Amino acid sequence: MKDKQIEKLIKAEEGRQKKTISLIASENYVSADVLKALGSKFTNKYSEGYPGHRYYKGQTFTDQVEELCRSRALKLFKLNSKDWAVNVQALSGSPANLAVYLALVPPGGKVMGMSLDHGGHLTHGHKVSATGKIWTQVPYGVDKNTEVINYDEIKKIAVAEKPDMIIAGYTAYPRTVDFKKFREIADVVVHPEAGRRTILMVDMSHFAGLVAGGAYPSPFDYADVVTTTTHKTLRGPRSALIFSRRDKTKLNAKGNPVSFGDLIDKAVFPGLQGGPHMNQIAAVAVTLKEASTPAFKKYAKQVVKNAKVLAEELKKMGWKIISGGTDSHLILVDTGKISGAEASDRLEKVGIIVNKNTIPNEPRSPMDPSGIRLGTAGETTRGAKEKDMVKLAKRIDQALKK
Numbered sequence: 001m002k003d004k005q006i007e008k009l010i011k012a013e014e015g016r017q018k019k020t021i022s023l024i025a026s027e028n029y030v031s032a033d034v035l036k037a038l039g040s041k042f043t044n045k046y047s048e049g050y051p052g053h054r055y056y057k058g059q060t061f062t063d064q065v066e067e068l069c070r071s072r073a074l075k076l077f078k079l080n081s082k083d084w085a086v087n088v089q090a091l092s093g094s095p096a097n098l099a100v101y102l103a104l105v106p107p108g109g110k111v112m113g114m115s116l117d118h119g120g121h122l123t124h125g126h127k128v129s130a131t132g133k134i135w136t137q138v139p140y141g142v143d144k145n146t147e148v149i150n151y152d153e154i155k156k157i158a159v160a161e162k163p164d165m166i167i168a169g170y171t172a173y174p175r176t177v178d179f180k181k182f183r184e185i186a187d188v189v190v191h192p193e194a195g196r197r198t199i200l201m202v203d204m205s206h207f208a209g210l211v212a213g214g215a216y217p218s219p220f221d222y223a224d225v226v227t228t229t230t231h232k233t234l235r236g237p238r239s240a241l242i243f244s245r246r247d248k249t250k251l252n253a254k255g256n257p258v259s260f261g262d263l264i265d266k267a268v269f270p271g272l273q274g275g276p277h278m279n280q281i282a283a284v285a286v287t288l289k290e291a292s293t294p295a296f297k298k299y300a301k302q303v304v305k306n307a308k309v310l311a312e313e314l315k316k317m318g319w320k321i322i323s324g325g326t327d328s329h330l331i332l333v334d335t336g337k338i339s340g341a342e343a344s345d346r347l348e349k350v351g352i353i354v355n356k357n358t359i360p361n362e363p364r365s366p367m368d369p370s371g372i373r374l375g376t377a378g379e380t381t382r383g384a385k386e387k388d389m390v391k392l393a394k395r396i397d398q399a400l401k402k
């Protein structure tokens with residue numbers, strides 16, 4: 001590289017990643033092929049629009065790459081292009097969620113999402129996010145005693161508040177989600193003026209790789225819209241996918257039905273973005289092919305096995321695990337006498353990288369919360385097995401009890 005300053009920083013970051021253990025639940029390590037596609041000359045190309053309908057010439061190969069990415073995305077999640085549309089252009093998870101609301105929820109409408117301190121994402125309507133400024137969040141949380149979702153409570157809130165959309169799928173919730181129950185709740189809330197029931201969106205950003213690998217329930221039988229980042233358990237570049245059912249429509253100003261997919265495509269471009277990042281789309285296509293292999297299935301199952309062992313070992317050492325355990329790649333630990341910030345500082349000193357995290361009914365503040373979030377997706381990519389989790393739990397315990 002001619003730019004020595006940046007070259008030095010890239011090398012330094014490579015060294016940091018090599019020397020440390022990342023238990024950040026939203027991170028992973030991509031393959032050399034994903035990196036190659038990201039660094040490819042597709043980065044030079046402007047491709048505003050969608051395959052076959054672009055504003056610039058020279059799209060022979062960008063069209064092929066985007067079509068391939070779309071068909072691989074559908075295939076990976078066992079979807080049929082007759083029933084499902086997919087948009088692969090959103091630049092990341094937050095703009096993907098924003099695009100869905102922009103397409104389907106009128107400004108000022110209600111989006112019902114889990115509150116931040118219970119494990120929801122900022123883009124599920126939190127007030128500091130644009131999603132909480134343009135739309136009104138109807139918050140829900142986990143049960144005070146069990147720390148898992150209480151579907152009866154959610155139903156009560158939905159019936160009382162009549163949200164335009166219900167969002168399931170979270171940032172810091174370790175358990176499986178019963179998508180069928182969410183469908184039943186959404187179906188109870190009718191909007192007669194719009195001639196439809198409440199829309200159910202699942203944000204599977206965290207567990208998409210586990211769904212692909214058969215290690216977590218799939219939301220596709222129940223959701224109207226599914227969004228996901230591609231860079232967490234799915235192990236791809238930073239990007240996002242938006243799936244929507246083709247039979248779901250919304251009336252336009254002239255009273256004609258328009259499919260959710262068409263509305264979402266328009267919300268992404270030209271609603272929110274200009275040219276898609278074609279190098280990123282090429283890298284997502286590589287990811288989706290990798291995730292369809294038997295090796296990836298094995299990987300996804302190992303991710304969950306590792307998380308269960310890590311949670312159990314920490315529990316045995318006396319640590320309070322939120323909800324009592326995990327069904328996924330993710331564990332929330334109440335760090336007790338020390339704050340989550342202090343815990344993450346101590347762990348970094350011994351080469352273990354985690355993030356501080358709020359716990360349900362957080363008594364402290366988001367900047368200085370009571371817990372840490374751990375995830376096993378990255379270390380499992382590097383080959384970690386159950387025995388490594390036992391050792392890791394000991395190291396974590398020692399660092400936190402010091």
Ligand SMILES: Cc1ncc(COP(=O)(O)O)c(C=O)c1O
Pocket residue numbers: 026092093094095097121123169170171203204205206229238239
């Ligand atoms: C559930 C969920 N949705 C959306 C996002 C946003 O993704 P991004 O950081 O790519 O904007 C995240 C990120 O952590 C997430 O956990």
